Amino acid sequence: MESLDHIRDEIQRLIRQxxxxxxxxxxxxxxLGRKGRITELMKGLGGLAPEARREFGAALNRLKGEAEEAxxxxxxxxxxAALRQRLAQERVDVTLPVRAEPEGRVHPLxxxxxxxxAIFGEMGFSVAEGPDIEDDFHNFTxxxxxPEHPARQEQDTFYLPEHQGxxxxxxxHTSPVQxxxxxxxxxxxxxxxxxRTFRSDHDATHSPMFHQVEGLVIDRVTHMGHLKxxxxxxxxxxxxxxxxxxxxxxxxxxxxxPSAEVDIGCSREGGGLRIGxxxxxxxxxxxxxxxxxxxxxxxxxxxxxxxxxxxxxxERIAMLKYGIPDLRAIYDNDLRWLRHYGxxxxxxxxxxxxxxx
Ligand code: DAH
Numbered sequence: 139m140e141s142l143d144h145i146r147d148e149i150q151r152l153i154r155q156x157x158x159x160x161x162x163x164x165x166x167x168x169x170l171g172r173k174g175r176i177t178e179l180m181k182g183l184g185g186l187a188p189e190a191r192r193e194f195g196a197a198l199n200r201l202k203g204e205a206e207e208a209x210x211x212x213x214x215x216x217x218x219a220a221l222r223q224r225l226a227q228e229r230v231d232v233t234l235p236v237r238a239e240p241e242g243r244v245h246p247l248x249x250x251x252x253x254x255x256a257i258f259g260e261m262g263f264s265v266a267e268g269p270d271i272e273d274d275f276h277n278f279t280x281x282x283x284x285p286e287h288p289a290r291q292e293q294d295t296f297y298l299p300e301h302q303g304x305x306x307x308x309x310x311h312t313s314p315v316q317x318x319x320x321x322x323x324x325x326x327x328x329x330x331x332x333x334r335t336f337r338s339d340h341d342a343t344h345s346p347m348f349h350q351v352e353g354l355v356i357d358r359v360t361h362m363g364h365l366k367x368x369x370x371x372x373x374x375x376x377x378x379x380x381x382x383x384x385x386x387x388x389x390x391x392x393x394x395x396p397s398a399e400v401d402i403g404c405s406r407e408g409g410g411l412r413i414g415x416x417x418x419x420x421x422x423x424x425x426x427x428x429x430x431x432x433x434x435x436x437x438x439x440x441x442x443x444x445x446x447x448x449x450x451x452x453e454r455i456a457m458l459k460y461g462i463p464d465l466r467a468i469y470d471n472d473l474r475w476l477r478h479y480g481x482x483x484x485x486x487x488x489x490x491x492x493x494x495x
Pocket of ligand 1: 311352423424448449450
């Protein structure tokens, strides 16, 4: 019993002296492990007379309990200390400058889409989406495109194999999302639809997959003046030229009446193209007042509602704005090209923060 007091002191000293969690674990093994101090003593109990065994056993159990408690206490103390030390070491200096040059680049098409969304977002438009694989009704019929229209022909449109009596198409424009939106929500409607489109065309200025952005506004009082104001505002904001000349040229689309193509002023003097300079015109989008038949096809009463729509190619305006000469390079995934034409991820376009470098 006397020597137990000794052992108790020795155990408590071992625990106290452990300066780290690792050292404490070593101490625990030396005390309570399979060959530890207390375990060894327990093994010796078998050789004692019953009376002494009971008394000594009880004392050993107390000793063991005290050791466990002391170890638990020391563990908490050392864990606290380790945490405090890490917090001190891993402190973040929020005043450090940002790292010079992030590795990745935002693709100019993504950047252009973000800019378009920022401009129209400011005017109260929201973004709508639709499927890339469309049916004939949404891609053509509901848009008042007649059965004999050239756009429906094999050489222009990718058709999927016949399935359950119908042939689906890869949508040839984003206009079917006009139909899907009008079928789903009641006016007032104010959406843009950036997305992929497909046509069987492939040369230096055409890709079988390309992008368009559609716009649709439907309300009781929407008129041609709104169409013009909205698109002039867009062109000037997008090209960042306050007095950019914008021209509305009469045109024809089956789904609008009247229809207008929109041109912006440019100059082609000296072989180069300068947007905003006088003299010449460059077509950039199609637009018009939504045809009454299209409204009726979607269950909207043309006597009560009217509105306008527009559609433009995203590659085309991206190439114009950022001086990208070759359409095909846009899809090549060449990192050298992306480093040259790409945008820093922190340059998020916004109407207040600026649209591009
Ligand atoms: N869908 C037309 C195309 O792909 C573009 C277009 C023209 C869309 C006039 C419109 C519009 O919404 O009003 O060529």
